[in-house]
Amino acid sequence: MRLPKTINILGHKIKIVRKQLRSCMGKFVTRQLTIYLHPCNTSLMRETLLHEILHVIIWISRVGFTTLADEERFIHNLSPVLYQVLKDNKGLL
Ligand SMILES: [Zn+2]
Numbered sequence: 001m002r003l004p005k006t007i008n009i010l011g012h013k014i015k016i017v018r019k020q021l022r023s024c025m026g027k028f029v030t031r032q033l034t035i036y037l038h039p040c041n042t043s044l045m046r047e048t049l050l051h052e053i054l055h056v057i058i059w060i061s062r063v064g065f066t067t068l069a070d071e072e073r074f075i076h077n078l079s080p081v082l083y084q085v086l087k088d089n090k091g092l093l
Contacts, residue, residue: 003037003045009056016049028055050086051079 021038026048035052065071
């Protein structure tokens with residue numbers, strides 16, 4: 001299964017672009033509505049995509065973490081667990 005070129009998150013069309021990144025595996029650029037993913041194996045790209053999707057959801061929902069470090073820590077802990085739950089329960093959605 002290939003990664004999508006765009007995804008719809010709460011009415012926002014988000015582009016997904018593979019790009020060589022130097023300091024991270026992925027990043028969400030709000031002004032471009034684009035998630036950049038560093039090319040690597042598909043499983044790691046999917047995990048990274050879910051991580052970046054959580055950044056998008058937090059941005060859209062205006063949850064408002066005090067610092068980016070707090071947001072990063074929250075997503076860093078939540079993302080792999082959510083990824084595993086979705087992977088283990090394919091009929092969930
Ligand atoms: Zn992050």
